[in-house]
Amino acid sequence: MANETNKLEWPLWEVFIRSKAGLDHKHAGSLHAADAQMAIENARDVYTRRMEGISIWVVESKNIFASDPKEAESLYDPANDKIYRHPTFYNLPDEVKYM
Amino acid sequence: MVDAIHGDFEQKIANDITIEPRDTMPDDYRKTLIRQISQHAHSEIVGMLPEGNWVTRAPSLRRKAVLLAKIQDEGGHGLYLYSAAETLGVTRDELLDQLHSGKAKYSSIFNYPSLTWADMGAIGWLVDGAAIMNQVPLCRASYGPYARAMVRICKEESFHQRQGFEIMHVLAKGTEVQKKMAQDALNRWWWPALMMFGPHDSDSTNTEQSMKWRIKRISNDDLRRKFVDVTVEQTKVLGLTVPDKDLMWNAETGHYDFGAINWAEFWNVVKGNGPCNKQRLEARKAAWQKGEWVREAAMAHAEKRKARKEALVAA
Numbered sequence: 001m002a003n004e005t006n007k008l009e010w011p012l013w014e015v016f017i018r019s020k021a022g023l024d025h026k027h028a029g030s031l032h033a034a035d036a037q038m039a040i041e042n043a044r045d046v047y048t049r050r051m052e053g054i055s056i057w058v059v060e061s062k063n064i065f066a067s068d069p070k071e072a073e074s075l076y077d078p079a080n081d082k083i084y085r086h087p088t089f090y091n092l093p094d095e096v097k098y099m
Numbered sequence: 100m101v102d103a104i105h106g107d108f109e110q111k112i113a114n115d116i117t118i119e120p121r122d123t124m125p126d127d128y129r130k131t132l133i134r135q136i137s138q139h140a141h142s143e144i145v146g147m148l149p150e151g152n153w154v155t156r157a158p159s160l161r162r163k164a165v166l167l168a169k170i171q172d173e174g175g176h177g178l179y180l181y182s183a184a185e186t187l188g189v190t191r192d193e194l195l196d197q198l199h200s201g202k203a204k205y206s207s208i209f210n211y212p213s214l215t216w217a218d219m220g221a222i223g224w225l226v227d228g229a230a231i232m233n234q235v236p237l238c239r240a241s242y243g244p245y246a247r248a249m250v251r252i253c254k255e256e257s258f259h260q261r262q263g264f265e266i267m268h269v270l271a272k273g274t275e276v277q278k279k280m281a282q283d284a285l286n287r288w289w290w291p292a293l294m295m296f297g298p299h300d301s302d303s304t305n306t307e308q309s310m311k312w313r314i315k316r317i318s319n320d321d322l323r324r325k326f327v328d329v330t331v332e333q334t335k336v337l338g339l340t341v342p343d344k345d346l347m348w349n350a351e352t353g354h355y356d357f358g359a360i361n362w363a364e365f366w367n368v369v370k371g372n373g374p375c376n377k378q379r380l381e382a383r384k385a386a387w388q389k390g391e392w393v394r395e396a397a398m399a400h401a402e403k404r405k406a407r408k409e410a411l412v413a414a
Contacts, residue, residue, distance in 0.1 A: 008395060046175050069121050
């Protein structure tokens with residue numbers, strides 16, 4: 001539902017933040033910015049005012065491709081009947097204390 | 100149990116499974132969310148105005164730094180909420196147009212003037228206090244982006260209420276004049292704060308459907324009663340008096356009974372006739388219009404920088 005009359009609206013960016021060393025970047029939210037550099041600066045002001053991050057990624061929202069929730073059934077179907085991929089599928093003799 | 104992936108909308112709602120932007124949802128659910136979330140976002144950014152009035156006159160550097168941090172938070176909260184609304188297929192500019200044209204509403208409380216420094220205390224303590232009471236249950240709202248924005252907002256907002264109470268406490272324990280100023284602020288903000296919870300449940304047109312959709316979890320009257328119970332106790336600590344002669348502890352219900360709210364005043368302010376409606380809207384529109392060249396220049400600058408970079412790669 002993009003509004004053609006609002007050509008001046010800055011592009012939308014998705015913001016990902018690494019909260020501390022050793023952790024993944026996690027989606028924090030989104031914001032508008034003219035370019036990537038401004039998106040990072042705005043993300044700093046908006047999402048890390050209380051030291052919530054040590055690293056920021058920004059991606060223009062239009063470049064994110066997402067799976068379709070309507071296709072979820074067929075998309076995840078191949079994983080549904082393969083419980084042997086989980087360790088709990090296997091019976092071990094009681095004598096084995098740790099594995 | 101309904102599978103998180105396969106359940107349809109109604110089943111997801113019934114099983115407390117969060118609805119996400121690309122999930123199918125009824126049009127009315129989408130419309131209700133856009134209205135509620137954007138109204139909330141507008142309230143955040145209009146809410147910066149009464150406080151902006153006191154930044155240059157804060158009584159100390161500490162108070163000024165705190166007030167600025169609070170106002171900056173509110174700008175951020177507006178942004179989180181606008182972003183959540185945008186996931187429903189509306190643009191930021193459309194939302195701002197609705198605010199500027201008067202089509203969209205914001206919380207009526209911000210149409211009251213902030214006359215003295217004690218108002219900064221009363222706003223933080225009562226207005227943010229009431230807002231937090233409203234917002235905590237919204238952290239469990241059925242729409243994911245809204246709920247996640249609310250979690251972030253609630254986390255940041257608890258300092259807002261505390262700093263307000265601290266201002267009130269210092270004034271209430273100060274000189275006679277200071278105490279009088281604190282009492283005056285309480286007198287003026289008490290009833291508008293109670294109105295923030297919205298019309299009585301029996302008169303609230305949106306409540307029933309919103310509760311069914313699990314956007315809203317607790318009714319207006321229940322939240323208001325909870326606010327009164329908690330806040331009256333805090334008033335005692337301040338040594339101030341709640342401006343309600345009908346306020347009385349009811350041992351039977353375990354809650355305070357309180358006087359009738361002036362709903363004529365409430366609707367009058369909602370309709371645009373409060374003391375500051377015009378001033379607030381003018382300030383927002385002026386900020387938008389005066390910022391237009393900045394928005395354009397930033398875009399032009401970004402395009403120029405991009406072109407320069409591309410030319411460098413091509414060379």
